Amino acid sequence: METVFVLLPLALLIATIAVGLFIWAARTGQFDDLDTPAVRILFDDETPRRPIQASASAACAEAPGAVPTASQLAKTSVGTTRRVPE
Amino acid sequence: MMSAGASRLAPVAPAVCAHCGLAVPVRLVREGEPLQFCCSGCEQVYALVREWGFDHYYRLVDRQRGTIAPARVTGRSFEDFDDPHVQAEATIQVGSDRCRTRLYLEGVHCAACVWLVERLPAVLPGVDEVRLNIGSAVADVTWRPGRTRLSAVARALDRLGYTPHVHRASRAQEARRVEDRTALARLGVATACAMNLMFLNGALYAGEYSGMAAPYVALFRWLSFAVAIPVLLYSARPFFQTALAGLRARIVHIDLPIALALAVAFVASAWNTVLGSGPLWFDSLGMLVAALLGARQVQRSAQRIALERADSLRGVAFLEFARRLQGDAAAVEVPLAALAPGDRVEVRSGELVPVDGVVLSGRSSLDNAVLTGEAIPLAVQEGDAVNAGATNLGARLVVRVDAVGENTRVGALLAMVQEALSRKPAFLRTTDLLARRFVKVLLLFAVATGLAWLHRGPAVAIERVVALLVVACPCALGLSVPLAVSVALMRAARSGVFIKNPDALERLRKVDTVLLDKTGTLTEGRPTVARWHGEDAVLRLARALEAESAHVVARAFQRSYGHALRLVRSVEQVVETPGQGIAGCLDGHDVRIGNKAHVEATGAAVPDDLGRLARTLVDEGLSPVFVAIDGRVAGIAGIGDALRADARSTVAALRTLGIRVRILSGDHPSIVARVGAELGLPADDALGGLTPEAKRDVVSGLVAGAGSAGAVVMVGDGVNDAAALALADVGIAVHEGTGATIVAADVVLTREGIAPLLDILDGARRLRGVIVRNVGFSLIYNTGASALALAGLVGPLVGAVLMPVSSLTVVLSSVLTRTFVHRVSRGAARPLTAEAEA
Numbered sequence: 001m002e003t004v005f006v007l008l009p010l011a012l013l014i015a016t017i018a019v020g021l022f023i024w025a026a027r028t029g030q031f032d033d034l035d036t037p038a039v040r041i042l043f044d045d046e047t048p049r050r051p052i053q054a055s056a057s058a059a060c061a062e063a064p065g066a067v068p069t070a071s072q073l074a075k076t077s078v079g080t081t082r083r084v085p086e
Numbered sequence: 087m088m089s090a091g092a093s094r095l096a097p098v099a100p101a102v103c104a105h106c107g108l109a110v111p112v113r114l115v116r117e118g119e120p121l122q123f124c125c126s127g128c129e130q131v132y133a134l135v136r137e138w139g140f141d142h143y144y145r146l147v148d149r150q151r152g153t154i155a156p157a158r159v160t161g162r163s164f165e166d167f168d169d170p171h172v173q174a175e176a177t178i179q180v181g182s183d184r185c186r187t188r189l190y191l192e193g194v195h196c197a198a199c200v201w202l203v204e205r206l207p208a209v210l211p212g213v214d215e216v217r218l219n220i221g222s223a224v225a226d227v228t229w230r231p232g233r234t235r236l237s238a239v240a241r242a243l244d245r246l247g248y249t250p251h252v253h254r255a256s257r258a259q260e261a262r263r264v265e266d267r268t269a270l271a272r273l274g275v276a277t278a279c280a281m282n283l284m285f286l287n288g289a290l291y292a293g294e295y296s297g298m299a300a301p302y303v304a305l306f307r308w309l310s311f312a313v314a315i316p317v318l319l320y321s322a323r324p325f326f327q328t329a330l331a332g333l334r335a336r337i338v339h340i341d342l343p344i345a346l347a348l349a350v351a352f353v354a355s356a357w358n359t360v361l362g363s364g365p366l367w368f369d370s371l372g373m374l375v376a377a378l379l380g381a382r383q384v385q386r387s388a389q390r391i392a393l394e395r396a397d398s399l400r401g402v403a404f405l406e407f408a409r410r411l412q413g414d415a416a417a418v419e420v421p422l423a424a425l426a427p428g429d430r431v432e433v434r435s436g437e438l439v440p441v442d443g444v445v446l447s448g449r450s451s452l453d454n455a456v457l458t459g460e461a462i463p464l465a466v467q468e469g470d471a472v473n474a475g476a477t478n479l480g481a482r483l484v485v486r487v488d489a490v491g492e493n494t495r496v497g498a499l500l501a502m503v504q505e506a507l508s509r510k511p512a513f514l515r516t517t518d519l520l521a522r523r524f525v526k527v528l529l530l531f532a533v534a535t536g537l538a539w540l541h542r543g544p545a546v547a548i549e550r551v552v553a554l555l556v557v558a559c560p561c562a563l564g565l566s567v568p569l570a571v572s573v574a575l576m577r578a579a580r581s582g583v584f585i586k587n588p589d590a591l592e593r594l595r596k597v598d599t600v601l602l603d604k605t606g607t608l609t610e611g612r613p614t615v616a617r618w619h620g621e622d623a624v625l626r627l628a629r630a631l632e633a634e635s636a637h638v639v640a641r642a643f644q645r646s647y648g649h650a651l652r653l654v655r656s657v658e659q660v661v662e663t664p665g666q667g668i669a670g671c672l673d674g675h676d677v678r679i680g681n682k683a684h685v686e687a688t689g690a691a692v693p694d695d696l697g698r699l700a701r702t703l704v705d706e707g708l709s710p711v712f713v714a715i716d717g718r719v720a721g722i723a724g725i726g727d728a729l730r731a732d733a734r735s736t737v738a739a740l741r742t743l744g745i746r747v748r749i750l751s752g753d754h755p756s757i758v759a760r761v762g763a764e765l766g767l768p769a770d771d772a773l774g775g776l777t778p779e780a781k782r783d784v785v786s787g788l789v790a791g792a793g794s795a796g797a798v799v800m801v802g803d804g805v806n807d808a809a810a811l812a813l814a815d816v817g818i819a820v821h822e823g824t825g826a827t828i829v830a831a832d833v834v835l836t837r838e839g840i841a842p843l844l845d846i847l848d849g850a851r852r853l854r855g856v857i858v859r860n861v862g863f864s865l866i867y868n869t870g871a872s873a874l875a876l877a878g879l880v881g882p883l884v885g886a887v888l889m890p891v892s893s894l895t896v897v898l899s900s901v902l903t904r905t906f907v908h909r910v911s912r913g914a915a916r917p918l919t920a921e922a923e924a
Contacts, residue, residue, distance in 0.1 A: 004302070008309060012282065019278045026270040032263055035221040039197040040204075043146070 105132040106156045107147075124156055131157040131247040135202070138209045146198035157247030158193065164240035166407040166421040167252065173236060176256045184214060186228045187236060188256040191248040194223040202246060210234065210242055222394045224253055251406065255397035262393070266386060269324075273379040276321035279313050280372030284886075286310040287369035291883050307366060311359040314368040318352045322375045338522040340564055344378065347559030354552040364549065365882045367556050370889055374561050377893050381568040385588070388572035392584040395836070396828050405474060405496075408440035409433070411484065422490055429487040439476045442489040445469060450480030451638075456804035456824050457496060459752025459776075461605045461727035463638070475805060479638060499778050499805050503830045506782060506812035516592060516857060517567050521560070528558055528872075535876045554875035557885045558868050562892040566860030569900035574853045577906035582821075582837030583846055590816045590832035594850035597745050598796030599788055600843070601810070602737075604751035604761055604774075606803035607820050607840065609727045613638055615646040616708050616728035619699055620721025628713045628721060630654045631670050631677050635662055639679075639711055642725045667711075678714040685714040692719045707757050729764065732841040737765045739844055749773060750781050752806050778806040785810040801840060803827055818843065849906040856903045860896045867892035 025031065101110040104121040105128035115122060123129035135143055166172055176188040191203070203218045203225055212234025218225045227239055243250045253259075290298075290306050325345045332339035351367035358364030408425055409417035409432040417432045422440060425431065430446060433439050439452065451463040454476045463479050466472060472485055475496040491497050535554045539547040571588045578585050585591060602608050618625060630653040632643035660670035666687075667680015678685050682692055682700075692700070692712060699722055700710035708724035740747050748771040751758045755774035762772025776784065788798045800807070800814035803823035811817030812830040819831035821838045828834050835842050871888055874880045 001302070005305060008305065012309065012313065015278060015282060019275055022274045022278075023271045026267050026274060029263065029267060031267070031270055033219045033221070036200060036217075036219050039200055039220055042197065043201050 103128050103156070105129070105135075108156060127157040127159045127247065130159050130245060134245050138205075140202055140205055143198050143202045146201050147196065155193065155195065158249060159247060160244055160249055162241075162244060162407075163419050164237040164244065164250070165419040166424075167236040167240045167250075169421045169424065171423060172252055172421045176253045180228060183232055184228055184230050186226055187239075188253040189225050189227060189240070189243070189250040190253045191218070191223050191225055191243060191250055193248045194218065194220065196220075199248070203243070203248065206239070206242060210239060213239055221391070222397070224256075224394075225250075253397075259394065259397050262390070266390065269379070269383060269386060272321045272324070273376070273383050276317055276372065276376040276379050279317045279321070280369070280376040282313050283310050283317075283369045283372040286313065287366065287882070287886070290366070304362065307359050307362075310366060310368045311356060314352065314355070314371060317372050317375050318348065321379060322348050325375075325378070338518065338525050340517045340521040340560065342521060343525055343528060343558075343560050344374070344564055347556050348374065350552055350555045354549075365553070367552075367882050367885065370556060370882065370885045373886070373889060374559060377561060377890075378564050381565045381572075381897075385568040385572040385575070388575035388579070389586075389588060391579050392575060392586050392834070395579075395584050396586050396834055405438060405440050425487050425490045427487050427489065431485050431487060433478045433483045433485055435478055435481060437478055439472050439474055439478060439483075439485065440490075441474050441485065441487045442472070442494040443485040443487045444471055446484045446486050448481055448483035450478055450483050453477040453479050455605045455611055457499075457806055459603065459605045459804060459806055461609065461611070461753055461757070496805055499808065500826055502778065502782065503808040503812050503826055506809045507830060509813070515567075515589065516861075517563065520563065520861065524560055524563070524868075528555070531558065531872050531876065538876065539878065550875065550878055553880045553885070554872055557871040557875055557880050557888060559889075560864060560868060561889055562864030562867055562896045563861060565893055566864055566896040566900060567857055569897060570853060570856040570860060570903070570905070573900055573903070574849055574905040577904070578846070578849060581842070581845060581906055582835060583842050583849075583906070584834040584836060585832070586834060587832040591850045591853050593797045593815045594799070594847060595854045596796040597743075597799055597847060598792045599746045599748060599798050600740055601748050601750050601785065601788070601798065601800045601814070602840070603800075603802035603804065603807045604749055604753055604758055605727060606823070607801055607807075608733045608737075608749065608761060608765070609729055610645075611727065611803065612645065613642040613725050614728045615642050615723050616726045617703060617706075617724035618721070619696070619723075620713060624713055624715055624721040626653050627672050627675060627677050627715060628679055628723070630657060630672055631660070631668060631679055634660045634670065635668050637662070637668070639709075639725055640668070643723075676716050679711060682712060685712040685719055688714070688717055690714045690717045690719050696722050707760060729761065730839050732839040734765060736840050736843060737767070740847075741766075743847070747771065750776055750784060750800075750802075750807075750810065752776050752778070752781070752804075778809055781807065782809040782813055786813045789813060789815060799843075801843065818846070845906060852903065852905045856900060856905065860899055863895050863899065864892060867895075 101115045101122040102108065103110055103124035106124060108124050110122045110124045114124065121132070123132065135141065173185075173187060177185050180186050193199075194203075197220065200218045200220050204216050206216045206227075207213045212230045212232075213227065214230065215228040216225055225243075227236075229236065229239060240250045286306050286309055290303065290310075292298075293303060293306075322345075325341045325348060328339055328341040329345035332342060348371055351371045354364075355366045355368050355371070358366055405422060407419050408422055410420045410425065411417050411430040411432055425441060431441060431443075435450075445466055445468055447468055449465075449467045451465050452472060453463050454460050454473070456477075457473055457475050464476075466483070472483075473496065474489075474494040489497075492501060532551050532554055536547045536551050539550045571591065574591060575585050575588060605611050620628075625647075629643055629647050632640040633653075634640070634657060654672045656671075656673055658671045660668065662668045663680070663684060667678060667684035669676070669678040669680075669684075671677070676688070678688065678690075686692065696712070696719060700712075703710045703722070703724040706724065706726070708726035711723045711725055712719050713721035713723065737747050747765075747767060749758055749762055749765075749767065751761075751772075751774050753774055758772050758774030759769060762769065773784070785798065785800055792798050797815035799816045799818065800810050801818045801820060802808070802811055803820045805824050805826045808824075808826040808830040811819065811827055816833065817827075817831040818833045818835065819827035820840060821835045823831075823834075833846060867888070871880065871885075874884070
């Protein structure tokens with residue numbers, strides 16, 4: 001039974017570490033947003049087709065409205081993702 | 087690879103928008119095209135999403151059950167975002183070369199948006215990370231000022247259909263978050279310690295029955311002393327702080343008896359630990375703190391939802407930027423602070439006038455409803471004065487700046503709101519009222535106990551008094567109200583009612599007067615087709631033709647009857663005559679819609695009965711619009727600001743509850759009187775022609791006059807209502823109200839209409855019931871426990887059992903009661919669970 005003199009303080013020490021970790025997590029804002037992480041985890045790990053870097057930077061540098069029309073785009077890709085209302 | 091799909095993707099019926107999935111108006115259906123779009127916004131967004139290789143977005147959207155609204159692309163340049171002062175409001179420096187800016191995004195609807203927005207770093211050089219919070223629609227963008235500009239990020243977001251706004255409330259929000267995090271840490275420490283204290287003291291209680299060697303008893307006692315120290319010094323600090331602050335202000339707060347019990351329990355137990363004998367109360371102390379902090383944390387998080395939503399809505403500042411003209415160059419978007427009197431600014435159609443000034447060129451009509459309450463747009467031309475905050479409904483205007491920001495009329499109104507908010511008196515909560523009596527009775531009991539046990543010696547008497555003070559701690563009382571309130575707040579939020587200030591619920595238990603604004607509150611605030619006379623076939627043709635235009639009348643038709651989908655097969659030769667009407671050839675019929683001169687231009691004559699109808703419409707305050715088919719005038723529409731569908735029933739329901747309903751409006755008294763009559767209100771309860779100052783004074787007069795008769799509730803949507811909202815006992819901002827009302831109001835509705843008002847009153851009444859019941863429970867417990875303590879029957883074990891039992895009763899009673907009826911909220915950016923594909 002004498003072991004409690006060692007084990008109890010040891011257990012409390014471990015508990016202190018756990019509480020310390022919790023305080024760290026709380027203080028660094030890890031409990032701030034409880035909604036989005038639940039959603040984010042469901043995204044598949046697929047990297048989108050990376051566009052050529054030059055065209056992307058040009059796209060954001062130029063004035064808005066200079067987007068290619070859908071019909072132009074449609075010539076290069078199939079509309080596989082068209083939605084139909086239920 | 088596309089060309090092969092032409093036959094497969096031949097026109098589908100009905101055509102759906104490739105981006106948002108809504109029906110495509112007939113005139114926009116492109117025969118033979120595989121992709122159809124309902125509007126140019128959707129088309130632009132779709133093209134960009136494809137161009138950037140983010141097609142996966144549509145697969146994610148497909149998994150959501152929610153609907154997407156058609157995308158809105160403003161096409162702004164967002165140059166004003168590059169202004170250091172504008173950025174400073176929401177930006178923090180991260181490391182040496184990076185910034186993190188908080189932006190509020192309009193149009194965030196589901197998990198797919200999170201995916202799309204967070205992919206931006208892949209296509210925008212200089213943007214390191216984007217994190218979007220789906221609940222509040224606030225994105226944290228980490229970017230390198232050396233490599234990109236904030237305006238480039240903003241443009242990209244805008245082109246994806248998310249209109250960005252610099253999140254102005256982020257300082258206040260950050261401060262609140264830090265507070266929340268500390269509170270959570272305190273709760274964590276208290277809970278961990280309370281559990282360990284329970285184990286340690288459990289061993290001691292067991293030891294008392296089965297016998298335990300002295301060294302072990304000493305070990306357990308000293309260890310529980312050690313574990314209790316952080317509870318008292320760290321977790322329980324807020325109780326002592328509030329109690330002391332209350333004492334300094336001579337207010338007895340509910341925290342005072344709690345702090346007293348904690349202090350007495352700790353000091354007595356610490357003393358007994360040192361002595362090595364006598365009862366220890368450490369476990370009760372730990373449990374008390376953990377339970378109370380837990381309840382408060384629940385209320386905090388419930389309140390945070392409402393506050394952050396209000397912050398986000400407020401993040402869309404009322405006036406954000408102006409388009410400044412210099413020389414002949416194109417307009418440059420600048421922050422308002424950069425403007426000086428004498429500058430010229432451009433105001434495009436649909437935009438807000440950013441300054442007070444004079445029109446230099448252009449003709450248009452302005453909607454002043456949020457400023458004055460007038461429902462009818464005001465025509466302006468060269469030389470006319472315009473006010474900041476008015477919406478330009480017509481063509482482009484060039485305005486000379488006379489006053490900016492605080493010096494404008496709307497700036498003065500906003501200052502008045504701030505002043506009114508600072509004047510709002512503090513509210514004495516039920517618990518605090520009870521606490522005062524509670525403390526008195528408690529002290530009486532303590533003295534009685536001390537005297538009753540004095541004959542057994544001072545040591546025994548002190549022990550009994552300590553036992554009394556500890557078990558009589560109003561723990562259940564302190565738990566009951568925060569829990570009941572937070573349950574009500576969460577239920578209310580789910581039904582589209584965001585309660586910023588929980589005190590409002592207590593104030594609403596008795597309502598004397600409800601004051602309603604007219605334009606935008608009782609009415610839609612936008613022109614709709616209020617009356618229609620004519621055959622359905624005529625209406626169908628009229629709707630189909632009006633779907634082709636963006637005129638005020640056309641928008642009224644679109645708003646009243648929804649999308650004109652497949653009404654006719656062909657629409658040709660559409661001609662709009664400004665100030666007159668519209669004409670076109672639909673399915674071979676010649677259709678003309680407009681004023682009398684316009685429909686009579688081709689030889690048709692307005693029949694007498696329709697002419698008479700037109701006059702009655704004018705008398706009702708509506709604008710008559712004639713519809714002629716093939717040279718015959720066959721229908722008439724009354725365009726105007728119609729009452730909301732739920733206005734009549736809500737007002738009637740309020741009146742049956744014995745509440746006086748009055749209208750406070752800035753619109754012309756004759757129009758207000760007519761609306762009042764339509765709602766069945768006495769003539770002197772429909773007040774029109776009120777300036778914002780007059781509204782404020784009416785409200786403060788009523789608040790002072792009503793006194794104990796009940797609360798004065800103000801409901802409004804415009805800047806002109808904001809000061810009145812702030813001064814009323816309870817201010818309620820309706821759905822889509824301006825930012826100023828959201829700041830000023832205690833309650834913000836995110837559901838359309840004014841029917842939620844009844845839910846709020848009902849919820850407040852039920853909440854009152856729950857609180858009374860809980861207070862009853864806890865008082866019974868406290869009296870019983872005190873009586874036992876007086877009789878000397880209470881030891882630490884009895885206290886440790888009684889306290890959780892009483893708390894549990896209160897918790898169950900709070901959580902199980904339905905305070906707010908659950909209704910599905912519409913259009914709110916609630917997170918929808920992304921479902922994994924089966």
